[in-house]
Amino acid sequence: MGQTALNPHQTISGTDNPPPAAQIHRLLRQHWGEARLQRLHDIGRTAAKLGTPAYLVGGCVRDLLQNHPAPDTDLAIEGDVRAVAEACTAQLSGMQCTYHPQFGTAILEYPDGFRLDLARCRVEHYPAPAALPEVRPGDIVADLARRDFTINAMAISLDPGSFGDFLDPHGGRMDLQHGLLRVLHPLSFVDDPTRILRGLRFAVRFHLRLEPGTHVLLKTALARDIFARLSGARLWRELKYVLELDDLAGVFEKLDAWQLWPLLRPVPPKSETLLSSMQRGQQEIAWFHRHCPGEKLFDTAVLLTLIWRHIPWAEAEKRLHCWPVTDGHHILRDLQFLSEVSEALAKATRPSAAAQLWASLSLPGILALLAEHPESDAVAESGRHYLLKQRGLKSPLSGRDLQAMGLAPGPQLGKVLRRLYEAHLDGEIEDKETARQWLIRQGILPSIQP
Template sequence: MKVGTGLTLPVIYQPLLQSLAKQFHDQGEGRLALVGGAVRDALLHHQLGEPWRVPPDLDLVVEGSTDGLLSRLQDTFGPKRVTNVLVHHQFGTAELRIDGVLIDLAAARTETYTAPGQNPCVQHGSLDEDLARRDFTINAMALVQDPDGSQLLIDPHGGQEHLALSHLAFLHGRSVEDDPTRVVRAARYGARLGFRLAPEALRQVEFTLSVWPWAWQFGDAADVVPPALGTRLRMELELLLDREPWAEALALLQAWSAMPLLDPWLQTEPKLTRRLGWASRLGLPAMAALVAAASDPIALAQRLQMPLQQRRWLEELLELRSWLLQEVFSHSWSDWDALEWTRKIEAGRWSVEAVALAVVDNPPCRRPLLRWWGRWRHVVSPISARELMAEGLRPGPELGEALRQAREQVLATMR
């Protein structure tokens, strides 16, 4: 559906979009359109009275090559106005700033999936084909820009209707099968906008996950996992955890029975929100805390290709859990004082982050673990090495032992 519109963006964007449209139309090819979140949020503001969300960037799609338009912009506006140019020729995209406004410029394209969860095969296409490859109908609308400042709203998939219903609707019946990260994206938008999956979209999620169409299965090697269940899934989760109301988003994933995309155990974990809340207080990455609750944290971390340091924390956490089970819970650990706990924890040489992850597990001995993390590990000898050397001790094992004993004397007085 194509409709005229009085839809406007903040006044700071209007002259810029008009200038871009003029430069593009002077090339004499195709259409230039604003797409994505800016169009969706502008419609929410103007037609439904939602607060205006200033877009962090402007997504523009051109029919044809982006190279010609980028060259014209650089020649016309000059290096003072056009800055931070980053071109990806293989994808037909470019990032740049014009007068400080971040612009994502992309050639219109089509996508086809050779197998579920794989990366798509991309070819140049029309604006209509570009909209048809997107995730949700509310993100598949475009404002075609004309040099005179007029705009034409293109809504071929009923996005305005779904905006009015606060629905997230996929564009076709195999959307989740092609790209399961769309489910995580749905949780992001649902949490941010207060939307819910349309009934047919919820049925698609439930059915697709119940039959698990991907060739890769849990327990298979991580190096053969399709990207949408590996690295792309991690990137979507990072956006969810870093930028969105993550508690609401994770609750949506559980409500949709979608957590098996990560690990079946996470679907029934009742304290997932509490875990991540504690992780935030302890300065832990939310992703590490989430993966730590999986049935096999190491396998999931490898599949998602998490940073090596975080994988090491998880490995240490498993060692620490084993130690707690075998050495702590079988003894009268409740009688241990600060000194005893500090000796035993530090003898294990676990990282501070691994101990913090163990605190997030909420074991029976959570309190002393937390006290070590927050207080006891910071205790130092009340007398310095320099002072001990002034008393006649030489650098070496004897000096180190003296410092250790002085520190332990302090710990022995603490609770």
């Protein structure tokens, strides 16, 4: 009897038995479309001809089962990745192939931009806790066994004779259905502590909870201070991914429950204030990108500034000394002056005075300060006015213009230019003529000018 067609808005549910290949095939067609499905058939046939079975693996399989978008399509190859990639490239005009021999990986990009990431099935051995793994070729069973969590250790065969066969040796589908995050072996977090932070991201994105035994393994790894063995670059890369999640409330909940706050600050926040300010920070970042499209902003620096706003400065400095954070020195400088700038802004009576205060901060520092004030607050209005109007203003007259009017070069010329700029900020001048009249009124120029 034929299988009942799946509703494209449903996931595979159910039992401990793997879903039939026909059901997986229909799911691929419904969620990914006929064109993408055909490409999988093509690469499966190409790999089979070369004697190197190919499989869909990892996150794209997980996301398929949940009806989530799968922007990355990862394939595991039980053999020569380069041979498969080059054979596929030869069959389609316009396809681009990038091969990385040091990693045994390849990227296939189709003319319409669709991309496939190919990697050699492999076995990993960790020579020491938190060390980078030693790698050797393996089969699909070994490749799935080396992965971080059961929900990422599933595969779908692309071989013509078994297309759609579902490989789930570690029970990832049932863990996904039960909302569990489970590691594959007892030393998983010790071997690679970054799995803890990757797990946090998965837990937040997919609303998962740690399987009890995995929670015990997490506590054991933290008791061994396992993150101290990790390089600053690897730790920061994973923390940055965590801070880029949209659901900051979920991030805060997991940082609390998993006792991971010490990675970011010495003590957890004692109230909802930090969460509220960081959520406002996300809003300010989005506002900036809407109103200043194309301008560069290191978004995460805004959130780091807020996280470290009310802790000892040395705690932030200690972390930035180890982490390769973009513009970290600007973050440290902002942290030193944010309170002072905030107090001075409340007392600033002229637009030029407020502009000078805002200009003393980096762009992330400005947005962090805005995040600490309601949108209708005078400080927030002043900051947005600075970003949209004042920041791009220049004096209508240049130093060359002033010299042409008879002013001598030197320090006094610089002071005049500064005063002109401030007058422009305060709305006292608008163009070269009103600037010239202002100079006359100030007694800087004689009243008769050619």
